[in-house]
Amino acid sequence: MKKTKKKETVTKKVEQAKNIAVTVDNLHITYRGLKKTSIRASWKNMGDKVETYKALRGVSFEVEEGKILGIIGQNGAGKSTMLRAIAGIFSPDTGSIDLHGRTISLLSIGVGFNKKLTGKENIYLSGMLLGFSEEEIAKKEKEIIDFADIGDFIKKPVKTYSSGMYSKLAFAITAILETDIMLIDEVLSVGDAKFKEKSYNKMKELISDTHRTVIIVSHSLGTIKELCDEVLWLEKGEVVMKGTASEVIPKYEEFMGVEGEKK
Numbered sequence: 001m002k003k004t005k006k007k008e009t010v011t012k013k014v015e016q017a018k019n020i021a022v023t024v025d026n027l028h029i030t031y032r033g034l035k036k037t038s039i040r041a042s043w044k045n046m047g048d049k050v051e052t053y054k055a056l057r058g059v060s061f062e063v064e065e066g067k068i069l070g071i072i073g074q075n076g077a078g079k080s081t082m083l084r085a086i087a088g089i090f091s092p093d094t095g096s097i098d099l100h101g102r103t104i105s106l107l108s109i110g111v112g113f114n115k116k117l118t119g120k121e122n123i124y125l126s127g128m129l130l131g132f133s134e135e136e137i138a139k140k141e142k143e144i145i146d147f148a149d150i151g152d153f154i155k156k157p158v159k160t161y162s163s164g165m166y167s168k169l170a171f172a173i174t175a176i177l178e179t180d181i182m183l184i185d186e187v188l189s190v191g192d193a194k195f196k197e198k199s200y201n202k203m204k205e206l207i208s209d210t211h212r213t214v215i216i217v218s219h220s221l222g223t224i225k226e227l228c229d230e231v232l233w234l235e236k237g238e239v240v241m242k243g244t245a246s247e248v249i250p251k252y253e254e255f256m257g258v259e260g261e262k263k
Helices: 002-018 039-044 079-086 119-129 134-148 151-155 163-176 193-207 221-227 245-262
Strands: 020-033 051-064 068-072 094-098 104-108 181-185 213-217 230-235 238-243
Touching (some): 020 079, 020 213, 051 079, 051 213, 051 230, 051 238, 068 079, 068 245, 079 213, 119 151, 119 163, 134 163, 193 221, 213 221, 221 245, 230 245, 238 245
Parallel strands (some): 068 230, 104 181
């Protein structure tokens, strides 16, 4: 027991010295689902084995405060699952995630809005889910609406929005209601050219804060190269490599070239 306490104390001292913002330790997440069939047939076959898919297999890494981590990998590598687990949307089967007391927000298309509510109502709903008070959100409301720039649609239900309007409002909320840790899932690639430029510039402004930690999932290696301090490469739910962009991306491109030739 004494040795365990001593080990925990040493670990905490190391974390404090490095000022770790996110710790992911031996994370395993498995999806479970029934085969495509009718509800009646599913009830009759409840004793059958449920199909499973291991999305993450023992993933471990750390991100220091103020750093920008890019996560790359092929479709199905576990990138979005990783972000949703860090955001608290998915619960791990085993392993742990420690945010060390920091606030967090996830910017991802299709996550976080009640589609029956108006854009304005979703500003308050999303803000309160992020831990902000109604008064704090009210002070930022006009800035969010102006940045989103979706006109009268802000008063209409989100279910009437195009994907571009959805992404604009989602980005505006996350960008203006600033949290300690920002998780970004491919959102910078959505929207018209004008909004892409505005959101990209805003993102560079936000991540220039030395106390804000950012994790970005993107298929755009150019974005990862320009914005990220470190890159995590996932493949089939496992960590292949973690290092600087100049170390990881050439290896990933070489791997993708080989995979392409196989296909």
